[in-house]
Amino acid sequence: MLLSLDAATVRFGGRAVLDAVDLDVAEHEVVCVLGPSGSGKSTLLRAVAGLQPLSGGRILLDGRDRTGVPAHKRGVGLMFQDHQLFPQRDVGANVAFGPRVRGVGKGERDAEVAQLLELVGLPGAARRAVASLSGGEQQRVALARALAPRPRLLMLDEPLGQLDRSLRERLVVELREMFGRLGTTVLAVTHDQGEAFALADRVVVMRDGRIAQTGTPLEVWQRPADAFVARFLGFDNVAEATVAGTAADSPWGKLPVPEGSPQGARSVLVRPAGVRLVAADAGLPCTVTARTFKGTHVAVHLRPGDGQPRLEAACGLREAPEVGDAVGVEFDAAEIVVLD
Numbered sequence: 064m065l066l067s068l069d070a071a072t073v074r075f076g077g078r079a080v081l082d083a084v085d086l087d088v089a090e091h092e093v094v095c096v097l098g099p100s101g102s103g104k105s106t107l108l109r110a111v112a113g114l115q116p117l118s119g120g121r122i123l124l125d126g127r128d129r130t131g132v133p134a135h136k137r138g139v140g141l142m143f144q145d146h147q148l149f150p151q152r153d154v155g156a157n158v159a160f161g162p163r164v165r166g167v168g169k170g171e172r173d174a175e176v177a178q179l180l181e182l183v184g185l186p187g188a189a190r191r192a193v194a195s196l197s198g199g200e201q202q203r204v205a206l207a208r209a210l211a212p213r214p215r216l217l218m219l220d221e222p223l224g225q226l227d228r229s230l231r232e233r234l235v236v237e238l239r240e241m242f243g244r245l246g247t248t249v250l251a252v253t254h255d256q257g258e259a260f261a262l263a264d265r266v267v268v269m270r271d272g273r274i275a276q277t278g279t280p281l282e283v284w285q286r287p288a289d290a291f292v293a294r295f296l297g298f299d300n301v302a303e304a305t306v307a308g309t310a311a312d313s314p315w316g317k318l319p320v321p322e323g324s325p326q327g328a329r330s331v332l333v334r335p336a337g338v339r340l341v342a343a344d345a346g347l348p349c350t351v352t353a354r355t356f357k358g359t360h361v362a363v364h365l366r367p368g369d370g371q372p373r374l375e376a377a378c379g380l381r382e383a384p385e386v387g388d389a390v391g392v393e394f395d396a397a398e399i400v401v402l403d
């Protein structure tokens with residue numbers, strides 16, 4: 064393992080902000096830590112970087128205990144949200160900072176800078192003033208600077224935080240390609256699940272200083288570990304239910320669940336695609352309370368008649384009913400997940 068956290072704990076005034084976290088990151092792996100505000104993501108990153116001392120546990124790099132080693136001797140690269148470029152220096156001087164501190168000579172340094180700028184998609188930008196760059200370009204410079212010392216582990220805190228959506232989506236693809244090409248091991252923190260899912264080989268979902276779930280983006284998306292993770296991913300149709308065989312007794316009535324589902328008292332997740340709208344005199348009677356256009360479909364928000372929890376359905380663009388319409392709801396077992 065390139066990086067291992069072994070029961071890593073950080074306490075502030077008695078409260079464990081990082082609570083005995085175990086996490087392994089393999090060489091060349093891109094891992095994204097995801098979680099709501101205050102769940103301990105930045106603290107985890109700072110602890111690995113050596114900027115935050117541990118109250119307990121260990122941090123190993125390459126199998127060696129680095130717990131007490133100061134930040135600049137850990138050989139990790141860091142890029143923080145407010146990417147702190149030196150505004151009075153040009154792009155080249157910013158990127159050359161690491162190699163200069165390392166004592167690399169001028170000629171070699173210039174070649175390295177040119178190569179890094181090429182890599183982040185800013186060829187020939189070395190003499191430009193930092194202030195003349197757009198936010199996205201500045202973010203690329205910050206990335207080139209973080210890559211300049213050739214860290215084996217690159218850590219990114221909200222790497223695309225300030226950028227607008229379309230730029231973020233483009234950069235995330237470029238980053239993923241670049242990390243693949245360089246074989247960089249990456250530990251990134253983001254609160255944006257779309258970004259994490261697009262960038263990561265593996266995502267780690269945090270809750271209150273602990274790991275709620277870890278898995279590939281597909282695994283986490285298909286099988287959230289629990290109701291917390293499901294809700295964090297944006298699924299609202301989550302309820303307590305009692306499962307027996309292929310049926311679940313839920314607040315919405317009997318739901319069909321896939322064969323082999325966990326049994327007994329559970330949480331169930333009904334994906335919006337599994338909420339099928341039928342004629343008002345069939346299924347569970349509901350009223351349409353809102354419609355949200357989602358590009359590929361319409362999210363239809365439903366209020367059942369009997370005080371049951373609200374439901375969200377995903378509807379084709381042309382089939383979506385109007386607000387105020389009375390509809391019936393039936394459920395598809397294939398889109399229902401019984402959570403462990």
Ligand SMILES: Nc1ncnc2c1ncn2[C@@H]1O[C@H](COP(=O)(O)OP(=O)(O)OP(=O)(O)O)[C@@H](O)[C@H]1O
Nearest residue numbers: 075076080098099100101102103104105106107254
């Ligand atoms: N130096 C500190 N002293 C006291 N409490 C702190 C300190 N640093 C962080 N915390 C607390 O630890 C908790 C976790 O903070 P952290 O910044 O790791 O969360 P986060 O998941 O990165 O959140 P965000 O997404 O908002 O950045 C928060 O409740 C925060 O207030």
